Amino acid sequence: MHVQFYKMSEENEEKPKNFHEMEIDDRILKGIAKLGWQTPTLIQEQAIPLLLEGKDVLLRARTGSGKTAAFAIPVIQKILNSKQTTIHQEVKAIILAPSKELCSQICKVIKDLTIKCSREIRCIDISAQVDLAIQKPMLVEKPDIVVSTPARILQHVRASNLNVKESLEMLVIDEADLIFSFGYESEVKELLPFFPKIYQAILASATLSEDVKNLKSLVLHNPVTLKLNEPELAPSSQLTHYHLNAEEMDKASILYALLKLHLIRGKSIIFVNTVDKCYKIKLYLEQFGIKTCVLNSELPAKIRCHSVNQFNQGIYDIIIASDEKALENPGESHDNKTKKSKRRKDKESGVSRGIDFQYVANVINFDFPLDIESYIHRAGRTARGNNQGSVLSFVSIKEQELLKAVETHLQAKQSGESIFQTYQFKLEEVEAFRYRARDAWRAATKIAVREARLKEIKQEIFNCQKLKSFFEDNPNDLQVLRHDKALHTVKIQQHLADVPDYIIPPTLKNLSGITRKRKRTRNQFRTSESSNSKFQMQKNNPLITMQFEGFKKKKKS
Incomplete structure (x- = not known):
């Protein structure tokens, strides 16, 4: 097989093209303009002309x-x-993705791009695990683009709800x-x-692993490989x-102090390794009046x-996400599975990979990731586009x-340069926080966590099913359905939500008024349409250390 291989670099001598120079329809250009994309990224600049020519392409570039x-x-x-030559409505393109979240996001991007030609182009996402009969009418209408996980689309093909033998082009x-x-693997092989x-095939990937090479040989024909020459x-x-060395109790104390003293600024994702830890931290933080949203496979x-x-x-600033390795290894041994929770998990779920979290200022590894790849993918959630970002990893002795x-x-x-900096945090200066944290952490018992998991799942299933028809008729009211509400499976003491002046470390006294500044920043999230003004604060370091001299000098300059 002859393979053309393109290695791209940001130092290309050719002048970069703009979207309007790529023979793209004006209706799509209007959708691009509405999204605020001024110029194509490097991968877009190289890939779009090749794909418009009809070539099979393997896109390799990092997330974001x-x-x-x-x-x-x-x-x-x-x-x-x-559509200028065809008479009948047919399914022309199928887009496969490994997780339901990614399917939803791909469909949203397509709908945003086709906002000015929505009557001509129809895209549906069928990845949701509902009865096939519910989705069958949507497929009978033969939408132009179908987005799905491989397993779900195979179910529809087997049920004869979808037939693309004659119509599929991409x-x-x-x-x-x-x-x-x-x-x-088996679903993809059975689908082909x-x-x-004959159809045009496109593979998009963050890495060129052996699995991608196997998939390439199955799907692509004489492909062009575009490899973005960039760091991970x-x-x-x-x-x-x-990084900050701390055992679990100290991790909890430091997290509480960072959030309440506003040393963490902007939107943050707190990563843990298990679903139970997700809810333990949520219950722990809600005792201090800190609202968080949980994201996991259940x-x-x-x-x-x-x-x-x-x-x-x-709408909210903090997500606690479980990066569960079991989701990426569904073929693990039965013995290992029996040790895990018996609750139903969705293997078509992903957090550290695929999901397009936007404008994330901080990633906090409460539990250090279990391998190098997971660290890279977690860190890839922040510092996207031109925004600043930070990754703070709490590291116990076992995680060294x-x-x-x-x-x-x-x-x-x-090239041998040191990457990790030691986060300067003087735990002895926040001893009062540590004292409060110890009681709150112990209050989030295993029983409370179990009750919280059940309560959250029941509550969200109710929201998902009972309110579905209402929100279909009243889409604007969907905003009132928030996911950062307190679960109340631990006793809440109202005074813990406040931080008395006497427990604030002396080094931070000069930042009184940071709360008011932060409120203005949150309003910017909701009111400004410009991404530059919307997240202006991220031009500064989104994670402040307790060595405040440098910060004060920077502020004066």
Whole structure:
């Protein structure tokens, strides 16, 4: 097989093209303008012309580089072109993704791009696990683009609800490196005979793993491989990596102090390794009046997607996410599975990969990730576009080896430069916080956590099912359905929500008024349409250390 290989660099000699120079329909250009995309990213600039020519392409670029638009824009353009000659409505494109959240986001991007041609282009997402009969009428109408997980679309094909043998022109597989690791190898192989012999195929991936190479040989024909010559993470000038040695009780105390003293500014994702830890931290923080939203594989897919959308809109600032390795290894041994929770988890769920969290200022690893890849993907949630970001990792004695492995890997990628900085936090200066934290952490018992998990799932399932028809008729009222409400399975003491002046460390006294500033920043999230003014605060370091001299000097200059 002859493979053309393009290695792209940001130092290309050619002058970069703009969207209007790529033979893109004016209706799509208006959608692009409404999204605020001024110029194409490097992967979009290289991929869009090749895809419009009809070539099979393997896109390799890190998360946040604009891969979704790189394949979505050509797919829409080619469908608009074909509608000038075809008479019958047919399914022209299928987009496969490993998780329901990613399917939802891809569909949203396409709908945003087609806002000026929504009558001509129809895209549906069928990844939701509902009865096939409910989705069948949508497929009978033969939408132009169908977005789904491989398992779900295979169910519809088997049920004869979807027949694309004669009509399919384009197949896209997003996050291709996760398709096999989510257990979809057999589904993809079974799907291919239902597709025509000739179609344009596109694979988008963050890595070029063995799984991607296997998938490439199955799907692509004489492909062009576009490899973005870039580091795995944003440069150190944009993304700062901190680590702080602490055991679990101290981790909890430090997290409480960071949030209540507003040393963490902007939207944040707190990563943990288990669902139980998600709820323990939520219950712990709600005792101090700190609202958080939980994201894990036990919640209904629609709720997960809605939670992410509200977070992206700035309705709340903190998500606690469980990065469960079991989701990426569904083929693990039965013995290992029996040790895990018996509650139903959704294997078509992903948090550290795929989900497009927007304008995240901080990633906090309460539990250090279990491998190098997970660290990279968690860190990739922040410092996207031109925004500043930070990653703060709490590291226990047991997690030291994991930290060393990540540090060695990143140093090798950065020509031996040291990546991690020690986060300067004087725990002895917040002893009063530590005292409060100890009681609150103990109050979040295993029983309280179990009750919280059940209560949250029941509550969200109720929201998902009972209110579905109402919100279909009243979409604007969906905003009132928040996911950061307190669960109240632990006793709430109202005085803990306040921080008395006498327990604030002397080094932070000069920042009285930071609360008022933060309230104005939250209003900016809701009112400003410009991303530059909307997240102006992220131009400063979003994570402040307790060594405040440098910060004061920077502020005066």
